[in-house]
Amino acid sequence: MQRRHFFSGAATAVVAASAASVSRVALAALPEAPSQSSADTAAPLTPSSGRPYQPVVTLNGWTLPWRMNAGVKEFHLVAEPVVREMAPGFMVNMWGYNGQSPGPTIEVVEGDRVRIFVTNRLPEHTSVHWHGQRLPSGMDGVAGLTQPHIPAGKTFVYEFTARRPGTFMYHPHADEMVQLAMGMMGLWITHPKARHPLIAEVQRDYAFLLSAYDVEPGSLTPKVNTMTDFNIWTFNSRVFPAIDPLVARQGDRVRIRVGNLTMTNHPIHIHGHEFEITGTDGGPTPKAARWPEVTTDVAVGQMRQLEFIADEPGDWALHCHKSHHTMGAMGHGVPTMIGVDHRGLVGKIQKIIPDYMVMGERGMADMGAMEMPLPDNTYPMMTGTGPFGPLEMGGMFTTLKVRQGLAAQDWRDPGWYRHPAGTVAHEWAGAPLDAAAPRQTPPGRAPGAPSVRKPGASHEHH
Ligand SMILES: [Cu+2]
Numbered sequence: 001m002q003r004r005h006f007f008s009g010a011a012t013a014v015v016a017a018s019a020a021s022v023s024r025v026a027l028a029a030l031p032e033a034p035s036q037s038s039a040d041t042a043a044p045l046t047p048s049s050g051r052p053y054q055p056v057v058t059l060n061g062w063t064l065p066w067r068m069n070a071g072v073k074e075f076h077l078v079a080e081p082v083v084r085e086m087a088p089g090f091m092v093n094m095w096g097y098n099g100q101s102p103g104p105t106i107e108v109v110e111g112d113r114v115r116i117f118v119t120n121r122l123p124e125h126t127s128v129h130w131h132g133q134r135l136p137s138g139m140d141g142v143a144g145l146t147q148p149h150i151p152a153g154k155t156f157v158y159e160f161t162a163r164r165p166g167t168f169m170y171h172p173h174a175d176e177m178v179q180l181a182m183g184m185m186g187l188w189i190t191h192p193k194a195r196h197p198l199i200a201e202v203q204r205d206y207a208f209l210l211s212a213y214d215v216e217p218g219s220l221t222p223k224v225n226t227m228t229d230f231n232i233w234t235f236n237s238r239v240f241p242a243i244d245p246l247v248a249r250q251g252d253r254v255r256i257r258v259g260n261l262t263m264t265n266h267p268i269h270i271h272g273h274e275f276e277i278t279g280t281d282g283g284p285t286p287k288a289a290r291w292p293e294v295t296t297d298v299a300v301g302q303m304r305q306l307e308f309i310a311d312e313p314g315d316w317a318l319h320c321h322k323s324h325h326t327m328g329a330m331g332h333g334v335p336t337m338i339g340v341d342h343r344g345l346v347g348k349i350q351k352i353i354p355d356y357m358v359m360g361e362r363g364m365a366d367m368g369a370m371e372m373p374l375p376d377n378t379y380p381m382m383t384g385t386g387p388f389g390p391l392e393m394g395g396m397f398t399t400l401k402v403r404q405g406l407a408a409q410d411w412r413d414p415g416w417y418r419h420p421a422g423t424v425a426h427e428w429a430g431a432p433l434d435a436a437a438p439r440q441t442p443p444g445r446a447p448g449a450p451s452v453r454k455p456g457a458s459h460e461h462h
Contacts, residue, residue, distance in 0.1 A: 010163055022101035030155065031067050033076040034136070035099035039085045041244045043411065051109045053191035054201065058410060059208040059246070059398075060238045061187075072113045072159075075106055076207050076310065079150075079172075079184065080121035082123045087242040090337075092213065093221040094183035094237070095122055096110040101183030101237050102209050103170070109166040110193040118150060125149035128158065129173035130188065132281035132303070135160035143174035146379055147366070163200060165192040167257040167303045171207060181224040185209055185261050198284035199305065203252035203408065209237040210298065210396065212262040228263055240326065240397035241384035245413050246318060248310035248405035259303040262457040267321040268306070269295040270400060276306035295321055315386075315402035315417040320396035328394030389418040416429065
């Protein structure tokens with residue numbers, strides 16, 4: 001399995017600063033700024049101080065530890081250049097927080113007093129905007145409008161009360177085009193302080209951000225001026241098959257929190273289940289305003305909470321429904337060759353270009369299995385192998401794995417689903433389709449009857 005490092009990062013790379021371990025002297029100093037070296041999904045961070053809550057699991061991410069200081073939850077974010085492994089061996093120079101892009105998830109409880117120290121180790125100024133929060137205007141993080149920019153090398157402090165529960169995010173509001181294109185973003189979850197009539201208790205609570213980058217195959221750094229033509233479509237800056245699966249025990253109520261910080265909308269689609277949107281970054285959705293969906297569009301700058309009962313065991317695709325967003329970096333510009341007969345042509349071209357090869361005359365599916373030579377630092381257009389062969393996917397795609405009888409805290413990849421006998425689509429073993437038989441039967445006519453055109457009948461008169 002490629003998930004061999006699942007959760008290993010949580011134990012090794014995160015240095016938690018709990019109230020118990022911090023001396024009085026240290027309380028006068030900046031809180032520790034834990035750093036994460038791994039792009040694996042960290043185990044949920046169960047609160048060791050403050051009010052209890054059910055923590056979220058950040059897909060291929062982690063939650064930032066805090067310290068309590070005289071009743072205030074203190075966090076320390078460090079804006080800095082990072083290297084993110086987007087797919088195995090595909091490393092991208094990005095800007096992020098505390099060692100990763102996206103930055104760590106911040107989890108607090110409704111009513112918490114929160115103080116966030118932000119140290120800027122970028123080569124230019126920045127700021128942090130707390131998307132969706134109710135807070136004093138001067139804490140909103142819009143550089144130039146509500147605060148001075150945080151210069152390179154300086155530390156600023158934000159402080160406010162997390163007034164309403166919900167799903168939020170943070171990102172710079174300074175040189176935004178560049179800083180978002182480089183990956184500066186993170187999730188913020190405010191848990192309810194008590195049972196809330198519109199916030200269900202769930203057994204699995206997942207969160208990730210949609211982000212997109214333009215990294216030319218063979219290069220290391222995103223192009224920051226790209227407006228629409230991105231080529232790397234990610235969940236939390238990871239691409240399939242490097243995105244961990246979302247695991248659920250059969251019967252679990254599952255919440256998936258998704259925020260969109262790309263330049264286009266993403267219709268997020270889950271197979272095998274219907275979900276409801278139970279909340280947005282605007283707050284919980286009233287029950288009368290919920291309806292079942294299997295796809296929901298997450299527009300730019302929006303967040304959505306999808307909720308459902310995971311009652312169908314299996315391996316279910318969970319992906320953006322825009323087909324180019326489930327593809328890797330290569331091949332978006334390849335001409336369509338379906339139906340083109342290349343016989344005789346390849347040899348002639350190869351006299352001039354010895355490496356010339358034909359792609360796509362029968363569709364592009366061959367690329368899923370083909371080992372094409374790639375530039376040094378990229379990943380294939382269509383990749384990933386399942387139990388039945390190549391998945392021909394990349395980008396914004398992962399799986400929801402529903403299994404019977406998992407332990408409550410078991411988040412590990414359970415491997416591929418073992419289908420009960422007789423429940424997998426298979427080759428038809430009966431008589432083949434007669435190639436000479438008529439294939440289309442217009443309404444009201446017996447199969448095989450001759451076509452009769454009514455005089456005067458035309459589309460215009462319909
Ligand atoms: Cu998409």
